[in-house]
Amino acid sequence: MTGRRLTFWQKLWRDRMLLMFALPGFMVLLIYHYYPLLGNIIAFKNYRPYRGVWGSDWVALDNFRVIFEGDPAFMNALTNTLILTLLQAVLVFPAPVVLALLLNSLLSERIKRVIQSILYLPHFLSWVVVVALFQQLLGGSGLLNNFLRSHGYEALSIIGNGDLFRPLLLAQVMWKDTGWATIIFLAALATISADLYEAAAVDGAGRWRQMIHVTIPGLKGVVILLFILQLGTSLTVGFEQILLQQNAVGLQKSEVLDTYVYNRGVIGGNWGMATAVGLVKSVVGVILVLGANKIAHMFGEAGVYATRSK
Template identity: 55%
Template sequence: MSVQTRPGTAEARPPAPPGSPAAPGAIRAARRESRSRRWRRDRILLAFMVPGLLYFAIFHYGALFGSVLAFLDYVPFLGLTGSRWIGLENFQRLFGDGDFWHAALNTVEISLLQLVFYFPAPLALALLLHSLTRTRIKRFVQSAVYLPHFISWVIVVALFQQMLGASGVLNGFLADNGLHTVHILGNPDAFKPMLVAQVIWKDTGWGTIIFLAALAQVDEQMYEAAAIDGAGPWRRFWHVTLPALRPVIVLLLVLRLGEILSVGFEQILLQRDAVGARAAEIIDTFVYFRGIQGGDFGFAAAAGLFKGLVGVVLVYAANKISHRLGESGVYR
């Protein structure tokens, strides 16, 4: 029995030939309808994104317009339009300033120490947590190692001072037992390793979240198949776990290289006076003291702009290298 359809309905219309003018229009209409349907479906999630988007738009992208200060002899009460344009003079002063290059060297040294010692720490902790079989113990350990991330740097520095300061617990124990006391936090030679130790204690647990998510995507049958084939724990890690984690490791490494001139401003500012500017000055504190406290806003803006340009170049270069290694990187 044939089905009758009314003229003008979708069933009655013959399909448009692929090469006809109506076909692209129908495809565009279908795409618009699908897009509007997705917007309606995800409107609650999109609404939650609005505060984050506003934050980045105002405080990150909007702040980029302030980079023009690097080319001005900026006077606050004259404003951007009233201040004198001096071109690259601030950059000439910057590149001829020995204190800036010393701050840059300190920044790179701290970043490399963090890259070598802190970057692998979340991966190692994630592997240890992933190997735990009891769910309750795993959740307890995860909660315990996540908590330091939510403690402010003021509290973290105070805790380290109470433990390792001149009158801290360690020196109290040494003095009570007739041993020689040590002032670790006031020692300039120990300052950079101490910074890395503080970062490892505070943020290693939080950094495991991404690696644990990647490990959760690995099929357990692959481990079982590798074990049946005679692969030991090390070979299973090398041939199953590491290939699953490699895209995440490369992505995080590219992002970390882009921030190689950005280390903990608040963490270092709180401890700078204890060891002196020679050991603790970084680019961010250099900009703060020369720009905010010294009032040399154009000079400080030039230092900040130089730091941002170096970060862009490093991200671009690292992303190209990741493409050469077969990974997607940050962008195509």
């Protein structure tokens, strides 16, 4: 016999202590994440700071014309963003998985911890420091070109070369964040039962077959979950990193949606149009997450959230 079903208010009273502990975190989310969303109304106004949000003229969808009418500057920023998003999905996202598998294969725990500590360090450097390091190494007067000149070779044009800008961005991201991103995958590897490896070894599976049939399936759920979450920010491809190097390369090769919003909105004063672009970018991110989560459910994975069973 089941007990009497509690009402919503009775459940709140029952869990009042837990809710009080959660209240500070909820207030932070409400004030710094949800309340600012109201500012998206600027996308539908001819916003002027001296007139305020509510005093600015309502222009409906006029600010979205730059998107629907194919403004050349916007299309260039969109193209660069999509290319960088695709390259990061194909090259950058799998890198922590591969690195985690390599670290997991090390037999010595001491060596593994030392390597992990070294790989984590770049994550704590700001993009200002990272870009400065790459300039000191690969710039026109950097360490590499000084070495080449001193040995009679011609200097290489890397920093400021538009054709090499995208590979340079990917190299910077991988060097800075790959090591840090392995933490989650190493934690997932630690949850795989040792009995599975022992059973595979008894069946004659070597280390390579154990990785294919035990390790990778054990990581599949975490990889899918993180990939879905990354899709939500897939159109955000490194605002600070790109902005610091934009002057050396030029807008044609380096302009992405985030820098386009900054250059047109903050610098150019076209606040409404910049907000419209940012709003569309966020909506696309939500659609990508929901769509990828649905596909994950179709393949039997939990995804970001599970649907209610019938």
